[in-house]
Amino acid sequence: MGKEYKFPDGFWWGSASSAPQMEGASNEDGKGMNIYDYWYAKEPERFYNKVGPDVATDFYHRYKEDIKLMKEIGHNSFRTSISWSRLIPNGVGEINEKAVDFYNNVIDEMIANGIEPFINLFHFDMPLELQKKGGWENRDVVEAYANYAKTCFELFGNKVKMWFTFNEPIVPAAEGYLYGVHYPNIVDFKRAIQVAYNTVLAQAKAIKAFRELKIKDAKIGVILNLYPIYPRSNHPADLKAAKIADLLFNRSFLDPSIKGEYPTELIELLEEYNLLPFVEKEDKELIKNNVIDILGVNYYQPKRVKAKEHLPNPHSPIMPEWFFDYYEMPGRRMNVYRGWEIYEKGIYDVLMRIKNEYGNIPCFVSENGMGVQDEERFIKNGIIQDDYRIEFIKEHLKWVHKAIEEGCNVKGYHVWTFIDNWSWINAFKNRYGLVSLDLKTLKRTIKKSGYWYKELSQNNGFVD
Numbered sequence: 201m202g203k204e205y206k207f208p209d210g211f212w213w214g215s216a217s218s219a220p221q222m223e224g225a226s227n228e229d230g231k232g233m234n235i236y237d238y239w240y241a242k243e244p245e246r247f248y249n250k251v252g253p254d255v256a257t258d259f260y261h262r263y264k265e266d267i268k269l270m271k272e273i274g275h276n277s278f279r280t281s282i283s284w285s286r287l288i289p290n291g292v293g294e295i296n297e298k299a300v301d302f303y304n305n306v307i308d309e310m311i312a313n314g315i316e317p318f319i320n321l322f323h324f325d326m327p328l329e330l331q332k333k334g335g336w337e338n339r340d341v342v343e344a345y346a347n348y349a350k351t352c353f354e355l356f357g358n359k360v361k362m363w364f365t366f367n368e369p370i371v372p373a374a375e376g377y378l379y380g381v382h383y384p385n386i387v388d389f390k391r392a393i394q395v396a397y398n399t400v401l402a403q404a405k406a407i408k409a410f411r412e413l414k415i416k417d418a419k420i421g422v423i424l425n426l427y428p429i430y431p432r433s434n435h436p437a438d439l440k441a442a443k444i445a446d447l448l449f450n451r452s453f454l455d456p457s458i459k460g461e462y463p464t465e466l467i468e469l470l471e472e473y474n475l476l477p478f479v480e481k482e483d484k485e486l487i488k489n490n491v492i493d494i495l496g497v498n499y500y501q502p503k504r505v506k507a508k509e510h511l512p513n514p515h516s517p518i519m520p521e522w523f524f525d526y527y528e529m530p531g532r533r534m535n536v537y538r539g540w541e542i543y544e545k546g547i548y549d550v551l552m553r554i555k556n557e558y559g560n561i562p563c564f565v566s567e568n569g570m571g572v573q574d575e576e577r578f579i580k581n582g583i584i585q586d587d588y589r590i591e592f593i594k595e596h597l598k599w600v601h602k603a604i605e606e607g608c609n610v611k612g613y614h615v616w617t618f619i620d621n622w623s624w625i626n627a628f629k630n631r632y633g634l635v636s637l638d639l640k641t642l643k644r645t646i647k648k649s650g651y652w653y654k655e656l657s658q659n660n661g662f663v664d
């Protein structure tokens with residue numbers, strides 16, 4: 201008999217996904233285009249095997265079957281997002297009644313099956329009409345988002361009690377405007393910072409609207425991809441590298457979301473390199489007064505950094521990597537399919553930091569999971585035998601358990617994800633689901649990890 205890992209009563213067990221990654225029906229029932237629909241139509245070759253978001257997992261048509269499956273594999277909660285461009289096709293103005301019906305049906309179906317809906321408002325999917333107006337760089341879009349958020353609270357607030365402003369708001373800024381990976385494929389640090397700042401502002405405005413509506417028993421939070429950042433050594437130059445990476449990748453969203461203000465060191469750094477965003481005088485007060493109730497932590501991998509080996513080319517566009525190099529720790533373990541390091545203790549380090557430096561605010565693991573390619577090779581008796589995924593989840597949960605034992609206010613754990621879903625430029629390359637999806641027939645089959653997850657949830661823990 202091994203050790204027993206029991207979790208607190210009422211612990212959330214479930215998974216997370218998002219509208220653009222599962223709904224499909226991207227051109228049905230009055231949905232407007234978002235930037236991914238548009239980018240795929242324009243440059244399909246940028247997506248793995250040229251598969252776009254038009255069908256995804258077809259949740260739009262199969263939500264009843266899927267919610268039943270969620271229940272079957274032990275979900276008591278599930279996060280998805282509302283597609284802004286489905287609800288308000290132009291981003292502002294008219295509401296699409298068919299979308300209202302769809303989201304009401306999904307929410308009702310989840311509640312009827314004992315699954316608490318966690319609803320996120322934005323998962324990278326800017327309505328195209330608003331992108332044409334400058335997207336997050338434009339303050340009118342910030343206003344439009346606040347109105348959209350208010351509309352969602354009014355429409356669904358009577359049944360949804362867990363709200364999230366953004367999933368990984370740093371991603372549209374960094375991947376879209378700095379590294380050129382996501383649409384609109386721009387490389388410009390200063391513009392990326394403006395985007396990041398405007399999303400923080402948008403969040404504050406949404407929270408303000410949320411508080412004014414005084415929705416009974418409802419909470420609002422944000423979901424951040426946080427990284428434990430480990431320096432190569434204790435040499436001051438390595439420590440400085442880690443500190444800057446932390447300011448840019450963690451504290452840029454953590455501090456304003458929880459403490460209501462930006463770290464002084466971050467402001468000074470940006471000022472020194474002429475990267476400060478445009479701000480209005482009244483923003484500061486707004487951000488200060490509208491902070492979150494709960495934090496979702498997405499954790500996949502740590503960042504390891506060291507002092508730079510070489511001076512950056514002064515004629516190249518300034519990048520975060522002007523301040524540090526990535527460090528490949530000898531002996532690190534990799535998920536080779538995704539190219540991400542597996543380091544389970546990282547989740548504990550992040551959670552303990554939230555406890556010690558961010559007032560032990562209620563939090564939960566909002567994404568954690570393992571994407572593996574060509575999983576059909578593991579099929580035995582018709583089921584994918586994904587023992588590696590069970591192992592991955594277990595080893596992370598042991599560290600979550602330890603953080604809870606040491607007083608961290610962790611409320612739940614959500615796997616990424618319920619069913620193999622569509623992912624941005626990687627499309628269906630890496631499979632993350634507890635349930636597999638046959639891309640040709642759209643047939644769903646529970647994987648070994650799905651059955652295991654059911655037991656985990658039923659026992660509120662596991663023995664290992």
Ligand code: BGP
Nearest residue numbers: 367368425538571616623626630
């Ligand atoms: C997170 C995103 C998800 C999801 C996941 C897996 O960053 O919130 O949308 O996609 O990562 O990453 P990927 O799909 O890139 O392998």
